[in-house]
Amino acid sequence: DTEVTQTPKHLVMGMTNKKSLKCEQHMGHRAMYWYKQKAKKPPELMFVYSYEKLSINESVPSRFSPECPNSSLLNLHLHALQPEDSALYLCASSSLGAGEQYFGPGTRLTVT
Amino acid sequence: RKEVEQDPGPFNVPEGATVAFNCTYSNSASQSFFWYRQDCRKEPKLLMSVYSSGNEDGRFTAQLNRASQYISLLIRDSKLSDSATYLCVVKTNAGKSTFGDGTTLTVKP
Numbered sequence: 001d002t003e004v005t006q007t008p009k010h011l012v013m014g015m016t017n018k019k020s021l022k023c024e025q026h027m028g029h030r031a032m033y034w035y036k037q038k039a040k041k042p043p044e045l046m047f048v049y050s051y052e053k054l055s056i057n058e059s060v061p062s063r064f065s066p067e068c069p070n071s072s073l074l075n076l077h078l079h080a081l082q083p084e085d086s087a088l089y090l091c092a093s094s095s096l097g098a099g100e101q102y103f104g105p106g107t108r109l110t111v112t
Numbered sequence: 113r114k115e116v117e118q119d120p121g122p123f124n125v126p127e128g129a130t131v132a133f134n135c136t137y138s139n140s141a142s143q144s145f146f147w148y149r150q151d152c153r154k155e156p157k158l159l160m161s162v163y164s165s166g167n168e169d170g171r172f173t174a175q176l177n178r179a180s181q182y183i184s185l186l187i188r189d190s191k192l193s194d195s196a197t198y199l200c201v202v203k204t205n206a207g208k209s210t211f212g213d214g215t216t217l218t219v220k221p
Contacts, residue, residue, distance in 0.1 A: 031207050033207070033209070041213070042199055042211035042212065042213055042214055043156065043211055044211075045208065045209055045210070048206075048207045048208065050207060055206065055207060056206065056207060056208055090155055090156075094207070096207070097143070097205045097206070097207060098143040098144035098203045098204065098205050098207075099144070100144070100146055100158050100161055101146075101158070101201075101203075101209065102158065103155040103156050103157070104155060105154070105155050106155050
C-alpha cells in the first residue's frame with residue numbers, strides 16, 4: 001500500500017481565516033513532507049519531519065505552521081494567508097534519508 | 113544557477129518514437145535520484161529511482177553519471193499514455209528534495 005491521503009481536496013479561505021490541511025500515511029514511513037506547487041511550476045519543498053521532529057524548514061513564512069502529531073499524521077495550520085499563497089499543497093512520505101517519496105493527491109487552496 | 117536543471121521541452125513526438133530527457137544537478141551532497149511523472153492537476157507519481165549502474169523498467173531506462181552530475185531518462189516505443197510532465201528529483205540524505213522544472217512530453221497518434 002503506497003497511499004498517502006490528504007484532506008480536504010479543495011479549500012477556499014479568506015485572508016483572516018484559520019484552517020488546517022491534513023495528511024495521513026500508513027506505510028510505516030518516518031519522514032513526511034509538505035510541498036507547495038504553483039501552476040506550471042515544480043513542487044517546492046516547505047517542511048520535512050523526521051521521526052516526528054521538524055528537520056527542515058525552507059524559510060517558510062510563519063503563517064504556515066506544520067505539526068506532526070504522530071508518525072502517520074501531518075498537519076499544516078494556515079493563518080492570515082495572502083492571495084499569492086493560493087496553490088496546490090502536496091504531502092509526501094518516505095523512508096528516512098534519501099528514500100523515494102510518495103505523494104498524496106494534494107489540497108487545492110484558494111485564498112480570497 | 114538552479115540546483116537542478118532539466119531540458120525545458122516541450123517534446124512532441126509520434127507514437128512509437130524514442131525520447132530522452134536529461135537533467136543536471138549541482139549539489140555534490142545529493143545521494144538519491146528519481147524520475148517522477150505528473151499528469152495535469154494530479155500529484156507527482158514515482159516513475160523510477162535512478163542508480164549508478166543504470167536501471168530499466170520495461171520501456172523506460174534511467175542512467176546516473178555521478179562524475180558529471182547528470183541523470184537521464186529514455187522512453188522507448190512511446191505510447192499516447194506517456195504524455196505527461198516528467199520531473200527529475202535529487203535528494204540529500206537529510207531528506208531535502210529538489211525538483212527540476214519538468215519537461216512536458218506530448219505523444220501524438
